[in-house]
Amino acid sequence: MIAIVDYRAGNLTSVGRALSFLGVAWKVTRDPALLGGAERIVIPGVGAAGAAMESLREAGLDRELARQFAAGKPMLGICLGCQIVLGHSEENDTVCLNLIAGRVRAFPEALRDPAGRALKIPHMGWNTLRRRRPHPIFEGLAAEEAFYFVHGFYPQPEDPACVLAESDHGIVFPAVIGRGSLVAVQFHPEKSGRPGLRLLENFCRWVPCGGGEAASC
Numbered sequence: 001m002i003a004i005v006d007y008r009a010g011n012l013t014s015v016g017r018a019l020s021f022l023g024v025a026w027k028v029t030r031d032p033a034l035l036g037g038a039e040r041i042v043i044p045g046v047g048a049a050g051a052a053m054e055s056l057r058e059a060g061l062d063r064e065l066a067r068q069f070a071a072g073k074p075m076l077g078i079c080l081g082c083q084i085v086l087g088h089s090e091e092n093d094t095v096c097l098n099l100i101a102g103r104v105r106a107f108p109e110a111l112r113d114p115a116g117r118a119l120k121i122p123h124m125g126w127n128t129l130r131r132r133r134p135h136p137i138f139e140g141l142a143a144e145e146a147f148y149f150v151h152g153f154y155p156q157p158e159d160p161a162c163v164l165a166e167s168d169h170g171i172v173f174p175a176v177i178g179r180g181s182l183v184a185v186q187f188h189p190e191k192s193g194r195p196g197l198r199l200l201e202n203f204c205r206w207v208p209c210g211g212g213e214a215a216s217c
Helices: 012-021 032-037 049-059 061-070 193-205
Strands: 002-005 026-029 040-043 075-078 102-106 123-128 146-151 153-157 163-168 172-179 182-185
Touching: 002 012, 002 032, 012 026, 012 193, 026 032, 032 061, 040 061, 040 193, 049 061, 061 075, 123 163, 146 193, 153 172
Parallel strands: 002 026, 002 040, 040 075, 075 182
Antiparallel strands: 102 153, 123 146, 163 172, 172 182
């Protein structure tokens, strides 16, 4: 069973529906004990970092997520769930989970595309990825696959080795990050059609090497 962390953010059940399509059992939960009993954990969500972290701390989920990461349980962060695994977010000046050292940064103002046209923030739409490192999460996915993004902030790990893939919206930004048993994507695989389903299926099969702080393989 996959535990989907309920921290009162939006877009939880859409991830569940995608997992059901793949034939994978799941449960949305705020119970730390259920995270311990789950085979894998997904941290999805749409919302703001400040409210998200307040909800996690209120339920004791922040401490449990840290324990499960240290134990090497496979974990997937999606969108807001990709951002709050870092140490600090510029959104609401929020201290986050710090499973991966780094900061969440806001897109700068006055972004432009290569033709000089103004770009909107938040970034909403389909983007391809440029892979920086191999990872089992990409198995069976062509380099030109596009995924659906909706975000005004992006993750910036301290260690460049934690950046698995990048995308761009006026600037190049990390779009997939990972450390040990944790991988996190800034886009929404559950809204990205066949490529997104394949990525979720890859996560459901992924067996990380070593504990939560070990290098992924």
